[in-house]
Amino acid sequence: MPQKKLMLLGGLRYLLPVIEEAHKLGVYVITADYLPDNIAHKYSDEYCNVSIIDKDAVLRAARELKIDGILSHAVDPGVTAAAYVAEKMGLPFQCSYEAACILQDKSLFRKFLSEHGFNCPKAKGYTNVEDALEDVGFFNWPVIVKPVDSAGSKGVTKVTDKADLKSAIETALSASITKNCIIEDFLDKVGAQSSADIFTVDGKLVYPAYSDQLFDKNAANPYTPAIEIWPASMEQKFQDDLTAQLQRLFTLLGVKSGIYNVESRVCSDGKAYIMEVSPRGGGNRIAELQDMATGQSLIVGEIKKALGMPMDDITAPQYDGVWCNFILHSSEEGSLVSIEIDPEFKSKYVRDVGLIVKPGDHITPFKGANNSLGTLFLRFETREELDAAISNPDSWVHIKLK
Structure with a gap:
């Protein structure tokens, strides 16, 4: 039986236990991103140089390499590309590409939750500072400003003073891959998140x-x-x-x-x-x-x-x-x-x-x-x-x- 090939998007240290467990299962591991010096590439069986946010480029590489599966474990930017490749190649994935796009975009996700009656803060997405500043009165202050597509709390700011909103929006937009941000009511939590x-x-x-x-x-x-x-x-x-x-x-x-x-x-x-x-x-x-x-x-x-x-x-x-x-x-x-x-x-x-x-x-x-x-x-x-x-x-x- 031919050895199965698993493509892992990204090259960060978080992938090392995935590579280790895959090797225990006899799986051939390909790591893929555009940074050849990333540590995970030293432990995988093969490195593929491709931007993991370019879903069509990842798909071309996946087809050429004849992969049997794809993951973006702990690598947020590659999730939608992984879902896209899996759907196009008929490979297993957690969800459809459409569902992944909803889950990976904080603005789309808030909209989905609101439309289906889930508990959800008042929220709205923006692509520029000017439109966002016009909606100051829409929110219940304070607010939280985030990139729609980043993880690890990058670009996230709590804003109490409306005078600080512009700076927070600029920070969020600069941290977003797609240059989109979301503003939402800050939910005062009880206990730990x-x-x-x-x-x-x-x-x-x-x-x-x-x-x-x-x-x-x-x-x-x-x-x-x-x-x-x-x-x-x-x-x-x-x-x-x-x-x-x-x-x-x-x-x-x-x-x-x-x-x-x-x-x-x-x-x-x-x-x-x-x-x-x-x-x-x-x-x-x-x-x-x-x-x-x-x-x-x-x-x-x-x-x-x-x-x-x-x-x-x-x-x-x-x-x-x-x-x-x-x-x-x-x-x-x-x-x-x-x-x-x-x-x-x-x-x-x-x-x-x-x-x-x-x-x-x-x-x-x-x-x-x-x-x-x-x-x-x-x-x-x-x-x-x-x-x-x-x-x-x-x-x-x-x-x-x-």
Whole structure:
């Protein structure tokens, strides 16, 4: 039987566990983007130089390479191209190309949610500053301004003073691939927002998951996730409500099998809101941590799905302890000297260290996921233990710059 070929769009470090698991399955892995020095290309079997936002170019390359499956795992810009290629070549994907376009565009997604009666903030999309400024009175202030097509909190600004709106719009437009932004009412959350990976099988949500996503108020961008915790502290009734909302959304969109990254929150109006749904694994190694914490493998499931291979059973997650994805970052700029973790703390609580920087690298303030220094996977027996540790991280992790 010929070796199956899997195309992975992108070349970031997040793809390394996908490549590793694919190789264990005997799969030939092709990584594709326009940056040949990206780290994932050093571990794949073949590199294809193509812009992953050019869906027709990706399709031509995929046909030439005779691929059997395609993923854009944790790589937001490649999702619509992956859906497009899969649809044109008759390959498995989470959803149709049309559904992927809706999910990947924050403005289209808000419109879809509103039209179908989901809980949804008042929102509107724009392609230029002038049109947006004319709608100042449309929103309930404060507002949040975002690119419609970026991930990792890049280009996102909360605006309280209307005088600052113009600058926020310009920031969002500059961070957008398509030069489109969205303005929406800022939803005042209760407790922690959730960001987690979920999994559907034949359109049914079989693996719902929720986390506590926390932020560093002292970071250069206080809306960039800094800590993620499983299981979530969200009340079960809201988790059940969100699971039902997601299932209704997936039914409306006619989705199939695969992984999705979902952001959600409970707000001060007593309602649970789906904020974002993307047909891909999340960044910050979310699927890796969830796999480690639950003993299931979303990554293997996603690879097998993409290649049309029989999947292992995937069921609702049960967590072995309390887990934390701690995003290493700096509030200052400088040259990295070292990152040191207290040996006793490391031995007791650290399950994985994923540094993406080395001494001498230039470090910039934490404005988005692309400014992180790496991740630590931490495991505790209780939430109280975890909360005590993350309340004073300076006592166990030391980032030295010069």
